[in-house]
Amino acid sequence: MSRKLRVVIAKPGLDGHDRGAKVIARALRDAGMEVIYTGLRQTPEQIVSAALQEDADVIGLSILSGAHNHIAPRLMALLKEKGLDDVLVLIGGIIPDVDIPKLEAIGVRGIFLPGTPMQKIIDFINANARTPV
Amino acid sequence: MKAEASIRLKPDPTTDRFTTISGRPINRLYTQDDLRGIDYARDINDPGAFPYTRGIHPSGYHGKLWTMRQFAGFGTPEETNHRYKALLAAGGTGLSVAFDLPTLMGRDPDHPLSLGEVGKCGVNVTSLADMETLFDGIALGGITTSMTINSPAAMIFAMYLVVAEQQGADWAKLSGTIQNDILKEFIAQKEYIFPPRPSMRLITDTFAFCAREVPAWNTISVSGYHIREAGATAAQELAFTLRDGIEYVQWGVEAGLAVDDFVPRMSFFFNAHSDFFEEIAKYRAARALWARAMRDRFGAGSERSWKLRFHTQTAGVSLTSQQPYNNVVRTALQAMAAVLGGTNSLHTNSLDEALALPTEEAATLALRTQQIIAYESGVTGIVDALGGSYFVEALTKDMEDESTAYFDTIDRMGGMVEAIERGFPQQEIAESAYRFQQAVERREKVIVGVNDFVQEDEPPIRTLYIDEGAGDIQLAKLEKVKRSRDRDRVRRALDTMRDTAATVGNLMPPILEAVRAYATVGEMCDVLRDVWGEYEEVPVI
Numbered sequence: 001m002s003r004k005l006r007v008v009i010a011k012p013g014l015d016g017h018d019r020g021a022k023v024i025a026r027a028l029r030d031a032g033m034e035v036i037y038t039g040l041r042q043t044p045e046q047i048v049s050a051a052l053q054e055d056a057d058v059i060g061l062s063i064l065s066g067a068h069n070h071i072a073p074r075l076m077a078l079l080k081e082k083g084l085d086d087v088l089v090l091i092g093g094i095i096p097d098v099d100i101p102k103l104e105a106i107g108v109r110g111i112f113l114p115g116t117p118m119q120k121i122i123d124f125i126n127a128n129a130r131t132p133v
Numbered sequence: 134m135k136a137e138a139s140i141r142l143k144p145d146p147t148t149d150r151f152t153t154i155s156g157r158p159i160n161r162l163y164t165q166d167d168l169r170g171i172d173y174a175r176d177i178n179d180p181g182a183f184p185y186t187r188g189i190h191p192s193g194y195h196g197k198l199w200t201m202r203q204f205a206g207f208g209t210p211e212e213t214n215h216r217y218k219a220l221l222a223a224g225g226t227g228l229s230v231a232f233d234l235p236t237l238m239g240r241d242p243d244h245p246l247s248l249g250e251v252g253k254c255g256v257n258v259t260s261l262a263d264m265e266t267l268f269d270g271i272a273l274g275g276i277t278t279s280m281t282i283n284s285p286a287a288m289i290f291a292m293y294l295v296v297a298e299q300q301g302a303d304w305a306k307l308s309g310t311i312q313n314d315i316l317k318e319f320i321a322q323k324e325y326i327f328p329p330r331p332s333m334r335l336i337t338d339t340f341a342f343c344a345r346e347v348p349a350w351n352t353i354s355v356s357g358y359h360i361r362e363a364g365a366t367a368a369q370e371l372a373f374t375l376r377d378g379i380e381y382v383q384w385g386v387e388a389g390l391a392v393d394d395f396v397p398r399m400s401f402f403f404n405a406h407s408d409f410f411e412e413i414a415k416y417r418a419a420r421a422l423w424a425r426a427m428r429d430r431f432g433a434g435s436e437r438s439w440k441l442r443f444h445t446q447t448a449g450v451s452l453t454s455q456q457p458y459n460n461v462v463r464t465a466l467q468a469m470a471a472v473l474g475g476t477n478s479l480h481t482n483s484l485d486e487a488l489a490l491p492t493e494e495a496a497t498l499a500l501r502t503q504q505i506i507a508y509e510s511g512v513t514g515i516v517d518a519l520g521g522s523y524f525v526e527a528l529t530k531d532m533e534d535e536s537t538a539y540f541d542t543i544d545r546m547g548g549m550v551e552a553i554e555r556g557f558p559q560q561e562i563a564e565s566a567y568r569f570q571q572a573v574e575r576r577e578k579v580i581v582g583v584n585d586f587v588q589e590d591e592p593p594i595r596t597l598y599i600d601e602g603a604g605d606i607q608l609a610k611l612e613k614v615k616r617s618r619d620r621d622r623v624r625r626a627l628d629t630m631r632d633t634a635a636t637v638g639n640l641m642p643p644i645l646e647a648v649r650a651y652a653t654v655g656e657m658c659d660v661l662r663d664v665w666g667e668y669e670e671v672p673v674i
Contacts, residue, residue, distance in 0.1 A: 014234035014250050016323025019363050019450075022563055022674045023570045039672040040323055041246070065234055066599060070249025096489055097593055114454045114487045115583040118574055 003034075003132045005125065007058040010038040010047040012075070015065035020092055024060065027118040028125070033058075044075040052082055057129045060121075063093040068103065076106045088129045092116070154408035154578065155366035156568065157531070163523035171530055176421070180516045184424035186417045186529060188475040189440040193516030194507075200478040201503045202279055202444065206231030206256035207490050208603040210266035213256040216493065217271060223497055224504065227309075229279040229480060230267070231255035232289070237324045239285045239658030242607040252603025254490070255281075259607060260614050260653045264292035265299070274302035278309035279354070279444070279478075284326040286313040287335050287641060288657045291648040294347065310351035310400055310444070313339060316377040316549055317356045320558045321363035323670070326658055329550045331665040335640060336381065337388040340395040342641035351400040353381060354444060360558075361404035362450045364566020367411045368532055370404060372539035373549075373558050375422050379540070380549035382431055396427060397437035403476075405467040406448040412467070413519060414528035416474030419443065421529075422536055444478040445471035454487040456582035457594055465502050472506055473519055479503055489596040559673045611653065618651040626650045627660050634664040 009025045011018055018040060029035045036054050038047060051059050059079075063071060068091060079087060090110040091103065100111050110124050151159045160167075171177065178184060181191030190196060203225055206213045217228050233255040235247040241259050242251045251257050258264055273296060282289040290311045297307055315332040318325045325332065336353065343352045357365075357374030365373065378399065385395050401419065405412055423441035427433040447467040452460045461484045468481050481499040483491030491499070507513055519525045546552045553559070572578040579585045626647035633643050647657055 014238050014240070014246055015254075016318075017362075018323060018672075019566050022672075023364075023567055025674045026567050027570070037672055037674050039670065043245075065250055066253035067249035069601070094488065096596060096598055098598065114452075115580070117584065118570065 005033045005058060005129055005132055006036070006054055006056045007033050007060060007125070008036045008038060008047065008051050008054060008056040009060045009062065010042050010050070011040045011062050012042050012044060012047060012071045013063060013065050013067040014041060015063065015067070016040055017064045018062070020064075021060075021062035024062070024092065024118060024121060028060075028122065031122045033125070044071060044078055047075060048078040048082060048084070051079070051084060051087060056087060057132055058088045058090065058125055060090045060092065063091060063095075066094070068093070068095055069099060072103055072108055073106055076108070086130045088125065090121070090124070092121070153367070153411040154406060154569075155368060155411060155565075156572075157366070157368070157411065163527055165523065167523050167527040171526060176530070177520065177526065183428070183436075183439060184421040185440055186421045187517035187520045189420065189442065191516070193475070194472075194513040195516075198507050198513065199472065199476050200227045200277065201225055201500060201507075202227040202229045202478050202480055203496060203500055204229040204231050204279075204281065204446065204480050205496065206233075207254075207597070207599055208252040208256065209606050210256055210258065210263045212603075214267055214269055214271070216496075217267075219493060220496070220500070221271070221276070223500060225500060227277040227279065227478070228271075230281065232280075232282055233257045234324075236289070236654055237282065237284070239288075239326050239654055241653050241655030242604060242611055244655060247604075249601070249604070251607050253599055257603060257607045258289065258292065258654065259611050260651050261292050261295055261648050262610065262614050262651060263607075264289075264296050268293075268296055272302070273297040273300055274306060279312075280310070281312045283312055283315055283318050283322075283324055284332065285654050285658055286311045287339055287644050288648065288654055290339065291641065291645045294645065295648050304347045306349060307347055308349045310354050311339070312356060312402070313353040314356045314377065314402075316380060316553065317359050317374070319553045319668070319670070320360055320373060320377075321365075321562060322359040325668045325670075327661060327665045328668045329553060331634075331661070332668075333381075333384050333550065334388075337385050337390070338640045340381075340385050340398075341388065341390055342639055343398060344390065344394050348398070350398065352395065352398045354400050354402040355381065356402040358402050358404045358446055360562065361406060361448065363562050364569060365562045366565050367406065367408065367415045368535040369539070369558075369561055369565060371415050371419055371422070371532055372536040374401065374403070375419060375426065375536060376540055376543050376549050378423065379426055379430065382427070383548065386431065392427070392431045392433045393435040393438050396431075396433055397435060401441055401443035403443055403445050403471075404448050405445045405471040405476075407451050407463060407467060409466060409470050410519075410525055410528060411532075412470040413474045414525055414532050416443070416445075416471070416476065417517075417525070417529045418532035418536065420475075422533055442477045444480070445474075445476040446480040447471070447482045449482055449486060452482060452484075452487040453580060453583050456588055456591060457484050457488065459582055460484040460487070461498065461502070464499065465506070468502055468506055469510070469512070472512055475517065485594060485596050488594070490599065492595065492597045556671065556673045559670075563673055614651050614653070622650040623647070623652050623656070626652055627656060630657065631660045631664060634661055
């Protein structure tokens, strides 16, 4: 039998708006996943190290400050460097339309804007995360 | 039917139970019976009379409309200065400064954590040079300015004072507000730097300094706005905000200040959410709770200490990225609730704010919304039009009772600082946020365009895009400031700040000297980080 999916929910950057991160962390936990919430103001290095340590299948970033164009590329490069290419990376928050293709091009698989039903994110993870081993 | 543990949010034909957006059960009809136990003179009274449930002014908006104060700031001080001039030209009656995250967190643009954040969520102000640019051509003696700044409030306020001084304005006549409310940062918004206790000292230092030097300035805006945005119910917003207010008064008294010397300069800041009557009841309850707390808990003798004055902002969290024009309607209804609740100042959100910072057109429409309420709706003609409504009076009383129960709980914990250290308000808010989201998921609470009345293939609207330019410009300016200032003067000023922080004495004078020497926000905060350490929260989900 496979273990539960492991998800790291992280708040990178200086932004302190953590309502969304906390709500989704609880929703994923209630959906049967194992959730690790990093807390606020994590650097990409800290997030990748948490993902490595926890053997995470999924990383969910919550960013509302507009710093995604700096944070996401750094995070994706670090994941590659550590051989974590198969970790599913999602971003939730306020992301301008024009930035979405850029984020997708560097390997961010799911981008969820305000108003997204939690079930949609749960289904997305179940359909796209690697099979936990 | 007995009280349910799980709150039913959808009108259920079998029980005929409705609830507010906060989950509060509402009867189908309210009558005289619901006012039993309420004594008009004691509990409500006329506008302008204790406990001010119906308003602090006997004449309501007849004497003076609320201040239409639109929160704005983005990019460089030059860009924001341009936006301010446009807002003033469009008939705005006060300015409200939004700072970016590096400024709010006391980090200069060259700090690694500022990467990608400079000028994104507000204007970047690193040193006095930026504050000079921000208010260039705007006479500070002739306007009122609100500044949303908390952990580094003393430093940013000092910059404002020095710019006013350069313009020849008299500090004694300066009018405006600094938010300066650290407790709600620990509770909700999370833009804290130092631990709670030294943070409280910085705040009582500004109370004492302003009482002497800047007597017309509102030294704090005790804020429920962010508490609500983080997911609190209306009653939790009310209770935690007023209990924060009580905590500041307590700390001020313990610092040796006389209640009536500083409490009249405290102001409040509430959210205007979508549940129309619940919000109105909240504002009415807030005035009564504050008046009683100041008179009975602290023995304040001045009416000015009893009167709660507040700013309101419509609920950012209620805005949807789907069908964004619906947000105009939401905002108008929320603004109307704030006005019927007697707000003294108001910010209306722009329709595009679930997508980005607002465009100039969207910000103008938001201001027009207030002007239509003020000049066309007729609601300003009568004071507290809803006073005496069975429903509104009963709801006001309920909100007061629920708040008083929270006050008791927090008092038993030893106060708000202790409650925060135990994670109590944080946990309560997280619970409410999750419960609301579940109700939305189950469609027990309808959000038009999100979980009902959904429209596929909406055309995108034009939004403001903040490019990365501000970061480079601010970095270059920072280097220039550092090259041209008197380095010895900066070092001496920072050393004095450090010594004062490590001992006793009011921090405002050394901060003012550091500002005059063009010390940066980051440098000043680093000195205090060295002495006081940094706060790290234990995350509660």
